Amino acid sequence: MRRLLFLNGIKAFEAAARGGSFAAAGHELNVSPAAISRLVHLLEQRLGVALFERKANRLVMTAAGRAYQSGLTPIFDALASLTAQVTAAGHVRALTIGVGPTFAMRWLIPRLADFRRQEPDIDVRITTGGAAVPFGEDWSCGIKLGDGAWPGLVAEPLFAADLTPVCAPRLASQLKRPTDLKGPSLLRVAHSPEDWPLWLKAAGVTRIGARGTEFQFYGQALQAAVDGLGVAMGIRPYIDDDLAAGRLVAPFGSSVPKGMRWYLVYRGFQREQRDFAAFRRWIVRAAAEPAARGKAALRLGARG
Structure with missing residues (x-):
């Protein structure tokens, strides 16, 4: 009893x-x-x-x-x-996904049509706010960049957050080696000031500092790079589609780990829920696909 x-x-x-x-x-x-x-x-x-x-x-x-x-x-x-x-039986089946604005625009939204084709009865709702926003009580799951340690939550790795400089093809033709980079052309992201020093140190470049235009989000810096404003520090998976389409080029073909990963974050009891389980299966498969495509584009950039 x-x-x-x-x-x-x-x-x-x-x-x-x-x-x-x-x-x-x-x-x-x-x-x-x-x-x-x-x-x-x-x-x-x-x-x-x-x-x-x-x-x-x-x-x-x-x-x-x-x-x-x-x-x-x-x-x-x-x-x-x-x-x-x-x-909610008989009503709309909905999943609310908490995700940063750049991840939403550069990776998740372009792929949601594929999920909709597979699960047409599930309404996906996206709420954005960035990495600083805690896991919301009304979220079905979140996609976060970090070390995987969020107490009370399950964190499943999706992507490695590798860093590599990217720029428009015309600018890339002028860059043969890392020492060709110029400080004023290195675009910065305000919440990740460590990115350029980390990559430059790994590349053996000690006399260059990033002094280019500063942006609030990675997505803004990457769009500026597409438009030829300078060289942005690209982070996977944000750059995979642009590299594959040729909008951006990785002139040096080398990357360094950021020291974090992207995780699918959720409460343990949700694993058995039908709609979340369908989304979880889909995003794990989708996350695996662009990894190979992005690495292939990096190799092509290096040869080009």
Whole structure:
């Protein structure tokens, strides 16, 4: 026989632990902070374990509280997802994907027609915000660049984030070796200032520094490179399609690892959900295809 202890108290504790305060939990559950405090206190009495240390103006979870919350939050997430699936029966089947704007424009959106052909009944919704945005509660999954360590989430590798300089074909004809690069022509991305120093060091170039126009996103810098403004630091998989189409050229044909990877990020319980499972199978296959095409284009650029 299943024995469930004081569900209202459990729900109040989980909301307070996740939100960091009784006030945040009260707002979420539409009750007063005092009511949340009473429910949590009763739960602690029934468990015989302290879940919070009450300090001035803040709550600090005990070790027992952290362990309890780490197990409860995925359970509540799974329950919310299951409820949404049941209540949405017969309605639109939707997946919400959190992804940065450049990844959306340069890789995901050009390939979504293929997914739609395979799964015409699944409505894919894209929300953008960039790498700094945390995993959203309403996201089915996310595609993020990082080290794969996101607590509470499953991270499956999709691509290696390799770096290589790219530019328009006309400019590439003037670049025979890395020492031909000029600092003012090296386009920069504001949130990745380490890219050019990393590649230049690997190429043995020590007297050149990137001083070209600075852009907020990789996509802007790559478009500027297509338009002949300068040499951008290309990152896979953003450059695969442009290299294959000849809009961009990798004049030196060499790349260095950025030290991160692209990951498909999701909550563990979603693996068994039909619509997410279909998307996961598709994106893993799609991620494998341009890898070979991008590397082939790099080799052609080097020979050219």
